[in-house]
Amino acid sequence: MPPVTSTFELGRTNVNGLVPQGQEGGGVQIFLSTSAVPGHAGAWVLSSDLLDPSGRTVVGADGASGPSSTIARSIPVSTTSGPCAPAGAQGRDTCVAELNRLGYRQQATYQPLERFWPFQWIETGIYALLTLGLTWLGFRQVRRGMS
Structure with missing residues (x-):
């Protein structure tokens, strides 16, 4: 089954954290x-x-990735004033809202949860066919050796 590719706004589900970069508003690492x-x-x-x-x-300055569950990317937004300033009382949600307003999005390619059981049945069928084929081959070799 072909995977689904969709684009999503940033939010609590898909953003693990934000870290200001540099002293002079060097951007925010998402x-x-x-x-x-x-x-x-x-x-x-x-x-x-x-x-x-x-x-x-968007590719970070060094192109490095974090742990397997997170990708770190640097975005050029002001961290000295505005919604992404560290001193701002609004916090992370306001900065994420600003990134959405600027047009940053997550693009994900995924298999929906509804496909779990069809994939399991396909996998079971493949293993059942392999088992039958190997069993047949084993019996055939044993019968050949006996004659």
Whole structure:
């Protein structure tokens, strides 16, 4: 079954954290969850990217990734004033809302949870056919050896 590719706004489900970069408003580093998509709890996420307002994948300055459940990306927004300022009382949710307003999105390719059982039945069928084939081959070899 082909995977689903969708674009989602940033929020509590798909953003693990935000960290200001540099002293002079050098941007904010966003930790995007690679194992969650909004509205699809339990989905099997195959890929997750952060898109900029023009639809291109955002790549951090060093291109490094965090742990397997998180991708760290640097976004050029002011961290000295405005919604993403560390001293702002609004906190993380306001900064995430600002990133959404600017047009940043998560693009995820995933298999929905509803496909779990069909995949399990397909896998079971493959293993059952392999078992039957190997059993037949084993009996055939034993019969050949006896004659």
